[in-house]
Amino acid sequence: MIALSDDAAPPVPHRKLGPGRLVIASHNQGKVREIGDLLRPYGIETVSAAELDLPEPEETGTTFAANAELKARAAADLSGLPALADDSGLCVEALGGDPGIFSARWAGPSKDFAVAMEKVHDAILATGPDAGRDAHFVCALSLCWPDGHIETFEGRADGTLVWPPRGEHGFGYDAMFLPLGATETYGEIDPDAKHAISHRAAAFNLLTAAVF
Incomplete structure (x- = not known):
């Protein structure tokens, strides 16, 4: 048991999410599909921000969590429905954590991730012959209700x-990312297998434990 001081505020309990419609605050169809697959067992009917013609807010946050929150707030406010937003990206150690929160922007206006992966590869090579290939994916999931919670x-x-990219599954940088201890990239493994080990799955497991 944790003892609270007289002036310490008690922890705020998590709010539960019941079955019904929920906006996935993304125009990225890969993310929409993957999050929809994860939510389906919980009786959630998902609709994407693109289907509702919701605008994409400018991502002005300096962290994954801040950007996820601003997207979730915007979608919940405009739709009047609970909204779930994802902000995720690839962080490469040799590049000081880049592309990080700018992962989608490295793909350019056309969202061409073949171009983005080549940019990452070229940037690593430019750091020198001994540059490491360690990297990690981060996913922040923000769930916002219309009342602002x-x-x-x-x-x-x-x-x-890895280079060259391998596999036709997934999206984004998946084809060049080899999970720790694995022999196949996110782009090569079956989507259900990715759902069990990915950064998005790790965040989703925390979310479901709290709100369902």
């Missing part, structure tokens, strides 16, 4: 980068 959960998956 918000809860955020963060997960991480460690691994290394």
